[in-house]
Amino acid sequence: MSLRKYLGLLAALASLATAPVARADLLDQAWKHGNEAALRGDYASAAAAYEQLDRQHVVSADLYYNLGVTYFRQGQLGKSIWAFERALVVSPDDDDARFNLAQARKLADQRTHDKLEGAEREPLWSHIVTYFSPSTQMVLFCALYFGCFALLFVRRRIAADSRVAITAGAAILGVGALLAGLLLVGRVSLDRIPFAVVLPDTVAVKEGADNNFRTSFQVHGGLRVRILDREQDWARIHLANGLEGFVHAEDVGPL
Amino acid sequence: MRAVSRIIALATLFVTGAAYAQGPSFTARLGRNPVGLGQAFVFEIALSTDQGSMDDYRRPDFRGFRVAGEFPSQSTQIQMGGGGSFMRHSYTWQYQLIPLQKGKLTIGPASVRVDGRVLNTERVTVAVVDPGQAPAPQPHQRAPRGIPGFPGSSFFFPDLDGDADEPPAQTPPPATADQGLPAGKRNFLHVVPSKSKAYVGEQITVEWLLYLSGSQSNYAPTKEPRTDGFWVEELEVPNQGGHLSLTQQVLDGRSYLVGPLMRKALFGLKPGKLTITPLEADISRTNFFGATMQSEHLKADPVTLEILPLPPGAPADFDASAVGQFTLSAEVDRNNVQVGDAVTLKLRLDGRGNLHKVGLPTLPRLAGWKIYDPKVSVQITRGDSVGGNKTAEYLLLPEQPGETTIPPFSFSYFDTQKAAYATERTGPIRLTVTGEARPQSSNTQVATTTVAPSGSENLLAIEVRPIRNRPALRRDLGAAMYGSPFMVAVVLVPPGLFALVSLVGVARMRMSQETEGKRRRKMRRSADKRLRTAAGYLQAGKLAPSLAEIERVLREFLTGKIGRTVAGMSRDELRAALGSLGATAGLVDGAVAALDTCDRARFAPGSITAEEASNAIDRAGEIIEDFEKLKAPTGGDA
Numbered sequence: 008m009s010l011r012k013y014l015g016l017l018a019a020l021a022s023l024a025t026a027p028v029a030r031a032d033l034l035d036q037a038w039k040h041g042n043e044a045a046l047r048g049d050y051a052s053a054a055a056a057y058e059q060l061d062r063q064h065v066v067s068a069d070l071y072y073n074l075g076v077t078y079f080r081q082g083q084l085g086k087s088i089w090a091f092e093r094a095l096v097v098s099p100d101d102d103d104a105r106f107n108l109a110q111a112r113k114l115a116d117q118r119t120h121d122k123l124e125g126a127e128r129e130p131l132w133s134h135i136v137t138y139f140s141p142s143t144q145m146v147l148f149c150a151l152y153f154g155c156f157a158l159l160f161v162r163r164r165i166a167a168d169s170r171v172a173i174t175a176g177a178a179i180l181g182v183g184a185l186l187a188g189l190l191l192v193g194r195v196s197l198d199r200i201p202f203a204v205v206l207p208d209t210v211a212v213k214e215g216a217d218n219n220f221r222t223s224f225q226v227h228g229g230l231r232v233r234i235l236d237r238e239q240d241w242a243r244i245h246l247a248n249g250l251e252g253f254v255h256a257e258d259v260g261p262l
Numbered sequence: 263m264r265a266v267s268r269i270i271a272l273a274t275l276f277v278t279g280a281a282y283a284q285g286p287s288f289t290a291r292l293g294r295n296p297v298g299l300g301q302a303f304v305f306e307i308a309l310s311t312d313q314g315s316m317d318d319y320r321r322p323d324f325r326g327f328r329v330a331g332e333f334p335s336q337s338t339q340i341q342m343g344g345g346g347s348f349m350r351h352s353y354t355w356q357y358q359l360i361p362l363q364k365g366k367l368t369i370g371p372a373s374v375r376v377d378g379r380v381l382n383t384e385r386v387t388v389a390v391v392d393p394g395q396a397p398a399p400q401p402h403q404r405a406p407r408g409i410p411g412f413p414g415s416s417f418f419f420p421d422l423d424g425d426a427d428e429p430p431a432q433t434p435p436p437a438t439a440d441q442g443l444p445a446g447k448r449n450f451l452h453v454v455p456s457k458s459k460a461y462v463g464e465q466i467t468v469e470w471l472l473y474l475s476g477s478q479s480n481y482a483p484t485k486e487p488r489t490d491g492f493w494v495e496e497l498e499v500p501n502q503g504g505h506l507s508l509t510q511q512v513l514d515g516r517s518y519l520v521g522p523l524m525r526k527a528l529f530g531l532k533p534g535k536l537t538i539t540p541l542e543a544d545i546s547r548t549n550f551f552g553a554t555m556q557s558e559h560l561k562a563d564p565v566t567l568e569i570l571p572l573p574p575g576a577p578a579d580f581d582a583s584a585v586g587q588f589t590l591s592a593e594v595d596r597n598n599v600q601v602g603d604a605v606t607l608k609l610r611l612d613g614r615g616n617l618h619k620v621g622l623p624t625l626p627r628l629a630g631w632k633i634y635d636p637k638v639s640v641q642i643t644r645g646d647s648v649g650g651n652k653t654a655e656y657l658l659l660p661e662q663p664g665e666t667t668i669p670p671f672s673f674s675y676f677d678t679q680k681a682a683y684a685t686e687r688t689g690p691i692r693l694t695v696t697g698e699a700r701p702q703s704s705n706t707q708v709a710t711t712t713v714a715p716s717g718s719e720n721l722l723a724i725e726v727r728p729i730r731n732r733p734a735l736r737r738d739l740g741a742a743m744y745g746s747p748f749m750v751a752v753v754l755v756p757p758g759l760f761a762l763v764s765l766v767g768v769a770r771m772r773m774s775q776e777t778e779g780k781r782r783r784k785m786r787r788s789a790d791k792r793l794r795t796a797a798g799y800l801q802a803g804k805l806a807p808s809l810a811e812i813e814r815v816l817r818e819f820l821t822g823k824i825g826r827t828v829a830g831m832s833r834d835e836l837r838a839a840l841g842s843l844g845a846t847a848g849l850v851d852g853a854v855a856a857l858d859t860c861d862r863a864r865f866a867p868g869s870i871t872a873e874e875a876s877n878a879i880d881r882a883g884e885i886i887e888d889f890e891k892l893k894a895p896t897g898g899d900a
Contacts, residue, residue: 033491033531038735040619045729049638053729055618059493065735066742073729080726087726097741107726114724142740149752156756160763188753191744198745239481239506 034060041073050080068098075107084115085228089204089260092231096262099140115229118208123248136193144190151184203244203259205230212252216241223252234261286311288374288381290322296389298396302330302360307372307383309353316353316376322383323370324359331358338510361390448475451523451541451562453487459568462530463585463616464678465647466567467497470524470541472506472560475516478545481506481523484559485542489528491569492536493616497525497644527648529585529616530569538565576683577674579623584675586615586649590623590686592671594693599660601697607656609636609671609688614649617642622654623671630662630695660695667692782890785822789815789886796879805875806867812882813860819886820853844892853885 041056054077060070075090091108094101139147158177162170208228213220216238226232226246235251236243242256286309293304309316321332333356338349361367366389371382449472456467472481499522500507506521523541530536546557572582588611595606609622617640625633636654643650660666668691677684743749792815799808820828824839831839833854840850859878863870 034737035734036531037493039733042729042731044638046731047638048635049640051638051640052618055640060735062494063490064488064742065737066739067735067737069730069732069736076726076729097738103727103730110724110726117724140738140741141744142738145740145744145749145752152752153756156760159760163763163767194744237482 034063034065038070041077045073045077045080050077053077054081066097068094068101068104071097072101072104072107075104075111079107079111083206083228084111084118085204085206085208086260087111088115088229089206089262092202092204092262093260096137097140097142099138112229115227119227121227121230123246123250127247127249132193133197136190136197139190141194144187144194148184148187148191151180151187155180155184200233200235200245202262203232203234203242204262205232205254205258206260207258210254210258212244212250212254213241214252216243216253220253224250226254232259234259286376286379286381288372288376288383290369290372290383290386292386292388296391296396297361298393299361299364299390301393301396302358305357305359305369305386307355307357309374309376309381311351311376312349316351316374318373318375318380319353319355320373321355321357322372324357325370326363326367327359327361327369329357330360332356336510336512361388364390364392366390447473449473449478449545449558449560451543451560453538453541453562453565455565455567457567459570460530461570461585461676461678462533462572463583463619463676464529465586465615466528466530467646468526468528468538468565469522470562472521472523472543472545473511473513474508474519474521474545477519478547480546481543482545483523483541483543485540487524487541487562488539489526490536491531491534492528492538493531493619495527495529495616495618495642495644495648497527497646497648499523499525527644528567529583529619530567533569533571535566535568538567540564572676573681576676577685579672580674580676580683581621583616583619583621584673585678586613586675587677587679588613588615588620588673588675588686590671590673590688592668592688592691594658594668594691597692598694598696601660601663601695601699603660605658605660605693607658607668607691608653609656610651610653611673612649612651614647615675616648617650617652620652620675622652623673625656625671626669628658628666628668630660630664630666632659632661633657634659658693660693662699663695663697665692665694785819786886786890789819790883792818793879793883796882797876800872800875800879803872805870805872806863808875809860809863809870809878812878813857813864816853816857816860816882816885819889823889843889845889849885849888852881853889856881856885 037056037059041053041060044050044056045053054074057070057074057077060067061074071090071094075087075094078084078087078090088108088111091104091111094104095108098104155177158173158180162173162177165173205226205228210226210228211222212224212226214223226244230246232244232246234242235245237256238253240256241253242259243251243253244259245251288309289307291306291308293306297303307322335354335356337352337354355372366387369386369388371385373380373382375381452471452473454469454471456465456469460466470487506523508519508521511518511520523543528538540562542559542561544557544559547555572585590609590611592607592609594608599605607625609625611617611620611622622638625636627633634657636656638652638654640652641650642648670690671688672685673687674683674685676682743752792811796808796811796815799805799811817828820836820840823843826839828836828839836854836857837850840853841847845853856878859870859874863875
């Protein structure tokens, strides 16, 4: 390989190594800008900065939390509730997000409360699955799964008389990984029909995916719904009491 | 009765007027006027009609001009919605003209026949002046461009992108719309950046267009483009009641329905080459019952944009996000107030640029005034470029009488049109306060919380906990991994690796078995060779060397089989060792007898005849063959 090729390869490797760092710098810059704007009361600019980060597919409970606060301060309760709900999905133990979500819901209820007659309760398995954050589930699964296979590799290398203990350990970790995997499968299954939150203060739910269809009913900002399907710019939503209809896709924020 | 007649007559007039408004229009337009002698300019004839057919188009008389290029185009606007569809056809003939003489030249009327009716354009007069006197064309006054994305439009009409007399562009050159436009595909996504190079903080508008060769029922984006490294503002996309707004275009002889899907204003955050990943979408056709008949996955090309660093020489107060064109103004709602009466100071920044990110100048402390936190609001207009205004409203409360001057505000920015730094300044604002002084507040800068009088109820409204101001953004990598391709890799890699290691182990075992076989074959070949040597000695009449060779063959072979040297063994030990290989007693006795014969020949050479020596060679060969047939012992056979 010639010197030029070596240099080219080195440059490519260097760019690969520095690209995530450069991106992290940009993200931190936007994060600081958002915080500074929020601290001086410029909530519109703060929300815009946080939304930029959100568009970069950054998953962060802190980001969603701050976004929720800035939306709340601008009076956008639906979006605020959505953001706090997202923070709680990522970090179910986040007390601040839970408190703020309760406050935002309280204020939203003072405006309009959507009372769902005959609402279905979510099944127990759904509660179990969402009790843990996706992060916890992933880390738990990875640890048990990799641990199990690590012991299987070790088992191949050691003498036959020591293999019983290693096999037992691998089996225990394997069962644990299976249970953690089931939790993950449950979450993936839940996400196939994702939960969402109504964002504007009032949304007319149509009978079909077009503005010219009849309005079936109205829902209000902060209501939790599920998204069954998407048709172009429209989302087919399902309420806890079984009602269904179509809204503009941008009017519901998926969790 | 007369009143009814009037109403009917008025209604008829109204309907006739409306119908006339929807009739065909046939117009001629100049790209600019006046024009310089010998300088190219655009002249455009446009026909817009509801009727699909037109014929007998006759171009104007261009006497006094040279026609450097002629480009006809056609498009159809289809608006669809629940209330039905509406179609309008547009025909355009663009001519690139070069005036050949100075003075006032007249372009004659063009004519066309639409639905049996002949339409004419009006005569157009062009003032042709010396090249130096002709004004440079203003970007916003240029003639409309050719069909977006139509290859060749800028080739035929170079003055649409810049006249010969236009000063050299100071901003980076724009990208052409037809870059990378796939030809021949039935359906495709096309991405069009407004320019390929821009300064940090300068807007680049990127538009994604859907080209369809036939009507489709559904369109659904499956993967949004990633715009890492950009500050993004979504721009409005024209649509018809939630449906795509499609126009008809002809490309390479094929007719397409073209609709804009997405428009984004991107502001580069740091210099370098940044890539926007492709937009991906599914289109499908459904039958009468809603079942999918045909679907297709479309993917646009990625776009790489070059972000240039801002030039050196920025003013001291320059904020790196202040890039664009801005004007700054400051005003108060009153200049004369009483002590305790509030004054509102409104600081407003208007212009085009990333207003969300731009910071406004701050108000310094004013002696004798209480200043409340400003209320900042941003109003954004999202046309072709992002603009609007950002306003900070300060509430000022005078605590002492006297004269105060609010010092001028200044705002520095990088003007992308002039490619230079500029500074906007407001004038000083004088305030006169009358009345009696109040006790001064200890904190004159921030005092937003009013203290409730003693004994009254302090009502705390529903509030939320404040934001988290961590120095760095804490990301949840586990949650980011969930749902990503990495998750699949996590599940597949360990068992895959384990299976691979197991396969490698099996393969190595097999390879080692082959090595044992090879070793045995090699040993056999060596023995055969030595036996042939012994036979050679015998033929030469050398009995002692022949039997010594046979003894060496047997010892080496048996040493190899047993795994330890045979030379120092007693005969009983040798028998036991050979017996452990599974050899029969006859075979063991034969081997021991052959070794004894060789020993005898060594110590008493005359006691062995040539025939016995020949038999000994044959016997050694048989012994070796018989031992070869025995199953290899487990372990210890190195």
